[in-house]
Amino acid sequence: MLTGNQQKKKRSCNTDSSLAGEECDKTCEPFNPADSAFNHAESTFNPAESAFNPAESLLRDLRSLPAWEWQRITAEHLNLDYAVVFPKIIAAKIFDALEKELEYFTGDLARVKVFGKWHDIPRKQVPIYSIAKATYGDEGLTYTYSGITTPARPWTATLGALREVLHTATGYRYNFVLVNRYADGKDKMGEHKDDEKELDPLVPIASVSLGQPRDFYFVHQDARSKKRDVPKVRLTLGDGSVLLMRPPTNQVWYHALPPRASAKHTRINLTFRAIKKRSCRPSF
Known part of the structure; x- marks a missing residue:
């Protein structure tokens, strides 16, 4: 030189x-x-050394957000925290990145067992996995719900960034996330509890909503079985929002996302969970 x-x-x-x-x-x-x-x-071009890295740019955006302001929602054995945390521009970035990154189930993994009968799932649904985070080592993690055991895939860059931000904001470490994609208001989810045995009951489920706002409600198990009258708790999950379902909510309350003809656009929902380590299986 x-x-x-x-x-x-x-x-x-x-x-x-x-x-x-x-x-x-x-x-x-x-x-x-x-x-x-x-x-x-x-001077060989290396994308990893490029001045612009979308995942790093998104993570910087997420880290720069102000402290989350939670709205507490309570009822008998219901304990929720709700906040709209991602500005529209950042929420759109996350949504677009996930649309490019995620792979959805096909075949038998796109069906669910309800009351002993198998039904097609009216939405795209994905289990996402925690492998590469140094402190977790969740390779081989599985999750069973409604008769389906789903294997774990590696975190995408966007999901990893969201998990880091959730840990910073809530103090909880999540090692699994289930993704539901609702194409429009025809897609729905029936009343159910997230109370599978693999879940750590002491860690709240963190539900991240992106895209089309949708109505959401909780119904007490006693009201559902008609033992007594307990009012439903209703809310709207907005674009860029996070809902924390704290214990003992999922032991007592069912929740659902009803169909809405007025909902014309797509919604992506991410439910971050803590799976107990004994549900991990070795990979070969």
Whole structure:
């Protein structure tokens, strides 16, 4: 490579005819590509070193957000925290990134067992996995719900960024996330509890909503079985919102997302969970 002084001296050599007869202060040296300031062998493009990395850019955006302001929602054995935490621009970035990154179930994994009968799932649904985070080591993690045992896939860049931000905001470490994609208001989810045996009952489920706002409600198990009258708890899950379902909510209350003809756009829902380690299986 050339030093600054050498480059300056070379620039003083000129073959322009207007300088004919004048001597250069240094003899011009022949051009050597290996000495060029731009060496192709040394300038191979590496995307990881690029000035713009979408995942890193999103993570910076998420880390720069102000502290989340929670709204407490309570009833008999119901303990919720709700907040709209992602501005529209950032929520749209997350939504678009997930649309590109996620792979959804097909075949038998797109069916669910309800009261002993198998039904097609009217939405795309994905289990996502925690493998590469150093402190977790969740390779081989599985989750069983409604008769289906789902294997764990590696975290995508966007899901990993969201998990980090959730940990910072809530103090809880999540090692699994279930993704539901609702194409429009025709797609729905019936009344159910997230009380599978693999879940750590002391860690709240964190539900992240992106895209189309949707109505959501909770119904007490006694009201559902008609033992007594307990009012439903209703709310709207907005774009860029987070709902924390704290214990003992999922032991007592069912929740559901009803169909809505007025909902014309797509909604992606991410439910971050803590799976107990004994549900992990070795991978071969």
